[in-house]
Amino acid sequence: MATADRTRTFMKDVKRVIIKLDVSSSQLLVTDSDFENPNFRERLCETVESLLDLKVVPIFNENDAISTRKAPYEDSSGIFWDNDSLAGLLAIELKADLLVLLSDVDGLYSGPPSEPGSKIIHTYIKDKHYSGITFGDKSRVGRGGMTAKVKAAFVASNSGTPVVITSGFASQSIVRVLQGEKIGTLFHKDASLWEPSKDVSAREMAVAARECSRRLQNLSSDERKKILLDIADALEQNEDLIRTENEADVSAAQDAGYQKSLVDRLTLKPEKIASLAKSIRTLANMEDPINQILKRTEVAEDLVLEKTSCPLGVLLIVFESRPDALVQIASLAVRSGNGLLLKGGKEAMRSNTVLHKVITGAIPDNVGQKLIGLVTSRDEIADLLKLDDVIDLVIPRGSNKLVSQIKASTKIPVLGHADGICHVYIDKSADMNMAKRIVMDAKTDYPAACNAMETLLVHKDLIKAPGLDDILLSLKTEGVAIYGGPVAHEVLCIPKADSFHHEYSSMACTIEFVDDVQSAINHIHRYGSAHTDCIITTDDKVAETFLRQVDSAAVFHNASTRFSDGARFGLGAEVGISTGRIHARGPVGVEGLLTTRWIMRGSGQVVNGDKNVAYTHKNLPLQ
Amino acid sequence: MATADRTRTFMKDVKRVIIKLDVSSSQLLVTDSDFENPNFRERLCETVESLLDLKVVPIFNENDAISTRKAPYEDSSGIFWDNDSLAGLLAIELKADLLVLLSDVDGLYSGPPSEPGSKIIHTYIKDKHYSGITFGDKSRVGRGGMTAKVKAAFVASNSGTPVVITSGFASQSIVRVLQGEKIGTLFHKDASLWEPSKDVSAREMAVAARECSRRLQNLSSDERKKILLDIADALEQNEDLIRTENEADVSAAQDAGYQKSLVDRLTLKPEKIASLAKSIRTLANMEDPINQILKRTEVAEDLVLEKTSCPLGVLLIVFESRPDALVQIASLAVRSGNGLLLKGGKEAMRSNTVLHKVITGAIPDNVGQKLIGLVTSRDEIADLLKLDDVIDLVIPRGSNKLVSQIKASTKIPVLGHADGICHVYIDKSADMNMAKRIVMDAKTDYPAACNAMETLLVHKDLIKAPGLDDILLSLKTEGVAIYGGPVAHEVLCIPKADSFHHEYSSMACTIEFVDDVQSAINHIHRYGSAHTDCIITTDDKVAETFLRQVDSAAVFHNASTRFSDGARFGLGAEVGISTGRIHARGPVGVEGLLTTRWIMRGSGQVVNGDKNVAYTHKNLPLQ
Structure with missing residues (x-):
């Protein structure tokens, strides 16, 4: 019997580990039908507690020898049907504080490992951003074995025991989970209730911002202009709310004894909202910076090449104190068709949160509010700076020290200057x-x-x-x-x-x-x-x-x-002043947020070793 | 007596260390005049050898108590005058295999530590690139105490004992020196005879290339054009020599069993030199890409702003096999006013060396041949990629794997593409x-x-x-x-x-x-x-x-x-195809090697809180 063989092998492994660790253990063999008896459940808890009091580690397994069911078990029948569902069941019965399921992969991934962009999901939120994931044959997730673990994790976590699925091969993984290290995938019944921005990782925010930015680019110039005008209106309409939140930040900073210059930069002065709204309207009325034709060339007859301006993609702005920087940079991002991640200072948290909410509230659903993400999670700047595959440009707005640190610690291009000598x-x-x-x-x-x-x-x-x-x-x-x-x-x-x-x-x-x-x-x-x-x-x-x-x-x-x-x-509008030599140099306007695309329109031309192409390479007017 | 106090403190320190290490030691106190006696010198060697045979560590110091000289000693008098010169003298007398001088800094630097770009000198070569360094009061080197050590190092190394000056504070520095680790500064009498390119670090080459590039930029457009025409001529005139060296590479590659595709890329075909010369002449005749006015704005009356094109600075090209890439990229660098570091594959070493020699031979002295450096030292690519403070752009020319590796391991912007899906x-x-x-x-x-x-x-x-x-x-x-x-x-x-x-x-x-x-x-x-x-x-x-x-x-x-x-x-001319979004995207011509500068010409205007400036911001024709 294959199952019995596997079980024997497993128990041998466990025994080896138990001996090595010099702890006592006790094997508890159970069957599905045992759990149908309420008395058994009660006794089970008492037994396990007594064993733990005696410092004996209980090890559960299905009592294959006396089990009446035949493999493969269906998950529609019975109370448990494999070790994962048994683990989930026991976690509930024993009211465990935590269930750790060890897998041969690091946790649950957003897609098959072979697919580019597949990333580990650190906190599983069923109803939100991962609702598209399916398991089993049609799975976007690499391994079928994960299905059973995820189901067990659903069951246990919904009943109140948090679950972490992590790798059994990784060194010290159980200890690291217990120490609170962010490894594996956490399932928690309240995960979907947590403040969304605290659950969505910065990487996911960057990916979402890029998707929204592609939709934003695809709007007409007038539609992008309208978004900016709506943002300006929304700021003015919410002035009281913004002011209240900003005052809360300012008085907290004063109470905390922050220095005056910081408090000054934190304060939105009375006329500030009006002046911000005005500058957004100016930006709305400027010539659309994207989809501009920068160069036109006739490559050959009926084969026309255009160099066009387009958004860079996703920008990360790290700024200190000044909440007005959030507004300026967000409106620049909208004008230039870019997605944006904002990471502000803690001292401006309430101001930033309300400004972000007001601004994204004015972004229509056909673009998506995730165009602009406010990183309020515990993701530190150092973590954000590692996302060089999903962020195209970092713009630090703050002290020389901040800029120097950012320049020294990222492979993402940085637009800014550390020194001004x-x-x-x-x-x-x-x-x-x-x-x-x-x-x-x-x-x-x-x-x-x-x-x-x-x-x-x-x-x-x-x-x-x-x-x-x-x-x-x-x-x-x-x-x-x-x-x-x-x-x-x-x-x-x-x-x-x-x-x-x-x-x-x-x-x-x-x-x-x-x-x-x-x-x-x-x-x-x-x-x-x-x-x-x-x-x-x-x-x-x-x-x-x-x-x-x-x-x-x-x-x-x-x-x-x-x-x-x-x-x-x-x-x-000024994006910043760059002392870098690449991309943009000196005072940089909105063009620093742009890149180019080459668009070619032909009528069936092929290269074929360049034998039959009569290249003309004639400059054409920009229309 | 201050000297005696210092000596006592020092001996206490030494004693503590000796006790800690549980080795026997023997104090040997000598005076300057002892060394005037040839018998003393002979006996000294015998004594030290006997002590070492007995596993006793001899510790020398000046016998202050009986010394007849008065501090401060002049280095023009006497045979030794401080512990450093005593160490140098003993190294010579005892024919030591190595003298390690411990300092409170990591070694000899190219300038004061406070100065940007000051770097440790790993191998001191007196007659070559460090001849400009002076010590003492007029020193470009941070600490006066270094002077004595460098002088002692000169004396000992010239007499045949190699010397390493390194930090006494760094962990295990003596052990690390003995293990051959590249720490501190090495003095060796043959250092100046070593293959020069093995001594000049890539950093120094990059700094020199930037200086030369600034002179190149400062030439007239016609002068830059002439350099290119001279390079084209030089290639044709040296065709036989180039061919001989290339054939040597090719047959070595064939003997080594390299695959045919690599050998093909390595081979300069008969018509190749002529076609390279032709393409350089085409490049020479193209419109000068630098010092072009890209934008002109009247900021205010009599205050005109220009955005002009200028070279990026210093480029690093990493290329495999194809020696023709060296010629193409070197001529592009000259055309665009950039400095260049070339790192080619070992298999093309002889071809690259002769091509580099022929090309730089055509660069006039008012620019300097160091405009184009061929990195033939053991500096690995990984080391070159760390030089983000002196290299502005890396252009990899080779396999996807090479490009991916380079992109993954440097903060220098990379112009290229790993994948073409x-x-x-x-x-x-x-x-x-x-x-x-x-x-x-x-x-x-x-x-x-x-x-x-x-x-x-x-x-x-x-x-x-x-x-x-x-x-x-x-x-x-x-x-x-x-x-x-x-x-x-x-x-x-x-x-x-x-x-x-x-x-x-x-x-x-x-x-x-x-x-x-x-x-x-x-x-x-x-x-x-x-x-x-x-x-x-x-x-x-x-x-x-x-x-x-x-x-x-x-x-x-x-x-x-x-x-x-x-x-x-x-x-x-194509520089490469970039899938990066920053700076240049898609097929990139010479403009990928350029950046911009803002030039403003005024008549005494000041900002003064913007109170009195009548900004016009009028676009002007480009002349």
């Missing part, structure tokens, strides 16, 4: 009044901005120029602390700067003298962060040398570094 | 003769190409269409093995495909029936690789649905997938 170089031919005006603006207009001047380079011929004294005096008068490089420190008798590669982000700067424009360029290449650098000179030849050679995202002649900004550049 | 969908309204022509071309023109068809999707209404039978028969006649998805496998009685996500790259394909164009689109999104997908239909509405919704790099209507290629698209 901007230089102003005053050439010997500079108009010193202009130099003073620009230096003062670059340093003091908004010292915490990334485009503020951090280092002032001065041509050595100006060491004794009265104009320079005037600039230094003005800086000091405004309260700017000045540190010197090796030369300036000596010449000007000022404190020495620790490093040229330093961003003060405050009312302080470094000054150093250089031999000429070439030395200034070399200094900038060596110590700068390739953000924004400026030359002040009346000598156009020197200016062109600087403009041509300085390898930074933005290079200015006779204008303040503070102009380095998407709005001031006239790019409309 | 291209679909052709035959709609119910298709002209079946056209469908046959396109399907045959897409599958059989070059089955190993990434743009060859892997999956044929057919509208379900065509299941019994004679046109479909005709296509299947033609495929079979040409020798194409056909596998079916779940439906086609049943309906057509053909073997079942293991997975829809499979690239055969050979005379084989998968076929499946779908309900309609939307099912085809969903199938492509689910199983495809977003490379190139095609619809065959006479229904323009259906075609537009497909062209609009399929989210792949290239989407075709009634044309073979084989057209998805830089040359056929009319892009000129």
Whole structure:
């Protein structure tokens, strides 16, 4: 009898383990019919409790030798019909705290392991996102054996015993489950009642966002515009609610003793909702950035190639404090046809939640509210940054530290800048009044901005120029602390700067003298962060040398570094400022959220070794 | 006496360690003047050897108590003047196999640790790339204490004892040095004789390539053009030499039993040099891709912003077998002003070396031959892929496996594609003769190409269409093995495909029936690789649905997938085909090697809270 053989083998395995662990065990053999007797059930509990009190591990199995049923059992008959259903049944009878079902795979997957995108399901929610999964022959799930386990897990979890299906091959899997590690698949009767966003993993949110974004792309330009206008209206209509939630965040932050600058950034000022709504309406009325034809080529007769703009796909925005960033970026995503995952700071949780709800409430069902996901689960940023197969771009909005950490820890492309070490170089031919005006603006207009001047380079011929004294005096008068490089420190008798590669982000700067424009360029290449650098000179030849050679995202002649900004550049909504060299550089508008597709329309052309194709490669007008 | 205090503290430390390790030790106190006596030197060796035979560790120190010299000693006087010089002296006297000098830093750095880009120097080569390093007050090296160690290391290593300077704080550093681990800085008298390319690290090559590329950018367009023409000439002039080296590689590969396809790719055919030279001359004559003005905006009166094209920076090309790829990519790099690191396969070492030499020989000194570095050191690809701070883009040219591995293991952006799972969908309204022509071309023109068809999707209404039978028969006649998805496998009685996500790259394909164009689109999104997908239909509405919704790099209507290629698209030289969504997508020409810079020319404008700036944001003609 095959079943008896299997059972003997299994019991031998168990015995080996029990001996190895040096614990006592007791075999309890039961049959289906035993469970029909209520007294048996009562006694069973008492027996197991007594054994556990004695530190004896009870091991259940079907009493094959006396079982009257014939294999294969049908799951429509009997009370249990295999070890999995027996386990489920016992869990209920014994009111177990947890049932762990060991499988030969890591848990329940969203599809067959061979299929791309199949992922383990950490929390099974029957009525929600996994309702499409079927088991058995028509299963999207890899192994038939999983069916029995999932059914047992349904039964036990619905009766109140949580179940984890995990791998029996993985090291220490039972211990790891008991320690609360997120391995295997958890079944819990309340799982469907849990806050949905806490159950849906970030990966699932990203996949859903991509599906919604594809539907969004497929709308007409006017339909996308209408969504934006609806979002603007919804924000205004819900202003009181938004304000209440934001005030709750603000007072919690104040109570928690957060520093004032953070509380300031957290606060939605009275006019903020109106101004956000206004900027969304402006965005709604801008030219549709997607499905634009960027290039048209006649490849051969009747064979026309177009390069068109299209959304990047799914964006992840990690932002701190500022809830208005959520609104700006969400409306940019809608305008550009992208899906979006938002990960905000805890301190803005209530503001973010209500803003997210109001915004997604305005997204029609033919797109899907999952277009924009707010990650409120315990998924940490580090986990999100691993999703390089489902997220196309990360945009960090926050401190330099946040940006640096994100850049250092993900393979997803990052649009942003960690450092903004901007230089102003005053050439010997500079108009010193202009130099003073620009230096003062670059340093003091908004010292915490990334485009503020951090280092002032001065041509050595100006060491004794009265104009320079005037600039230094003005800086000091405004309260700017000045540190010197090796030369300036000596010449000007000022404190020495620790490093040229330093961003003060405050009312302080470094000054150093250089031999000429070439030395200034070399200094900038060596110590700068390739953000924004400026030359002040009346000598156009020197200016062109600087403009041509300085390898930074933005290079200015006779204008303040503070102009380095998407709005001031006239790019409309600013996505961020990138010091990366790939994809988008410097202040980035909505085009940073786009990629391209090549569309070709032919009439049956084939390549056939290029023997019969008469390539014309003629540029065509963009229509 | 401070020196005596320090010595006592030191000896206490040593004693503690010696006791802890349970070894015997013997203190040997020496003075400078001892070494002036040749007999002392002889006896010293004998003493140390005897001690070591007895397993006693000799510990040397200066005999401060009887020393007649006064601190601070000058290194111009005496034979030793500190513990480092004593160590160097003893190493020579005792003919030590190795001297390990322990420091409080990890070794000798290329610059102060606070400076960005400062890296540990693993092998010190005095006469070559580190000749610029100075020590002491004017040091580019962080710690003055390093000076004494480096001097001692010079002395000992020049006399034949290799020296490693490493950290005394790092765990097990002495053991790790003895095990040959690459920690600290090695000084060896023959270091400068070692094959230079084995000494220059890939990082240093990347930094040098960037410097050269900045000079290259700064040339006029005609000067860059001339370099390309010189390279073309040099290749033709050195054809015999190149051929000889290539033949050596080819016969070595044949002897080693490499498979024929690899040997074929390795072989430079007789006409190849001429055709490479020709394509370089074409490239030389194309419009200069850099310093192009892409956009001009009047930001305010007299404040003009330009977006200009510029080189990405430094490219890393990893290629297998084909030495012609080296020539193509090197000429593209020169045309686009980029620096380049080349990492070729071992099997093409001699071909690559001679081609690299010929090409860099044509690069003028005002740019520098280090513009193009051939990585022939033992630096493995994995090490190169860590250099994300000095390399801007990786372009893999080789097998899918190579590309996948590279994509999986680097944070540097990768331009390429791992998979090319291209679909052709035959709609119910298709002209079946056209469908046959396109399907045959897409599958059989070059089955190993990434743009060859892997999956044929057919509208379900065509299941019994004679046109479909005709296509299947033609495929079979040409020798194409056909596998079916779940439906086609049943309906057509053909073997079942293991997975829809499979690239055969050979005379084989998968076929499946779908309900309609939307099912085809969903199938492509689910199983495809977003490379190139095609619809065959006479229904323009259906075609537009497909062209609009399929989210792949290239989407075709009634044309073979084989057209998805830089040359056929009319892009000129092809850099690669990208399935990434960032930066460049689909077939990529030279524009994939470019980024942008923002250039602004003003007349003293400042932001000053945007109070006085009258923004115009007017588009200007590109001149």
